[in-house]
Amino acid sequence: MNQSLIVRGAPQEYECCEGAWDNLEEHLNRRGMKRVFILHGKDSWTAAQPYFPEMASIDKMFVNYGGECTDERTAELTKLFNESSFDTIIAVGGGKVADLGKAVAYQCKTPIIILPTLAATCAAYTPLSVIYKQDGSMDRYDVFPVSNALVLIEPKVILYSPKELMIAGIGDTLAKWYEADSMISQLTVPSIEIQVAAFAARKCRDVLLEESQAALDAMDSQKMNQAFLNVVETNILLGGMVGGFGDDYGRTSGAHSIHDALTILPESHHQLHGNKVAYGVFVQLVIEGKWNEIDQLIPFYHQLKLPTCLSDMGMAHITEAEIERVAKRATVEHETIHYMKETITFKVVKNAMIELEDYIKEK
Known part of the structure; x- marks a missing residue:
């Protein structure tokens, strides 16, 4: 890298x-x-x-x-x-x-x-x-x-903001850990700055997995609680710290490249940014072979109604040719998916998207 x-x-x-x-x-x-x-x-x-x-x-x-x-x-x-x-x-x-x-x-x-x-x-x-x-x-x-x-x-x-936008923010911020870890784990000796980014990324994951539901309950009741404040600052401050201290090592890798690629399909435009990123996390984990991590995240995704597959985003009808277009856009030379340790080609991404769809259907 x-x-x-x-x-x-x-x-x-x-x-x-x-x-x-x-x-x-x-x-x-x-x-x-x-x-x-x-x-x-x-x-x-x-x-x-x-x-x-x-x-x-x-x-x-x-x-x-x-x-x-x-x-x-x-x-x-x-x-x-x-x-x-x-x-x-x-x-x-x-x-x-x-x-x-x-x-x-x-x-x-x-x-x-x-x-x-x-x-x-x-x-x-x-x-x-x-x-x-x-x-x-x-x-x-x-x-x-x-x-x-x-x-x-x-x-x-x-x-008092729309709850679905907070959920999308949770999906976007949860990706901070998975994307940063895919890069930082490749370093033999991470610098102090990168250690701060890694701490913030892990903290994002931990707070969101533990406190998201209580924060969303606060939005339902319109009664402030500490979990709500913690999730707000995790999405804004902690999420910002990951890239702020890690720079390229803490910004985006696989999941956001999938998001960026999906935007070429008009069918994806109705989906919120964070929802597409959350889906991208699963595609990235398939590429990394981390099926156990996917299994651990599926209940959390279901609880918050984050998309686990294309079908969850109302895109089950897209063709194999369209998936290939997305995969090619995700792997253009400048995309950050190439920061992952795996050798990434459009065929790798295409196969991961198809494998994920099949895996989720079996669940």
């Missing part, structure tokens, strides 16, 4: 507590920021507005992000930002809002402040953006040389 190792450990400032958003105006004033460009979604903004502070001393422009994080939308918003003298960008919403805000902030050479409304990814924590093509397929990851300036998490907003 010849991978990058640059530590981007954390945002400049991070706060997770009830009432965290109430301090936003104070944070802005401390930074001398008086004019802010506020990027938000649609449904998430409706949920967030009751908690968003009025900030009478701050001039504000509110902009709907448009639904996608693409180069084209980045260019449009960069132009809009540069037409006025704004001090910063505040991204309020889920992963795509955060990623678009980071991309625009980097282009505009301005700080990015993120107020997540979901715990579906670690996007609020990490200085990178997932860029998509206009057809909805994933294009690339852009990693930025500057940290996010401030992350404020209001747990109440996430408590």
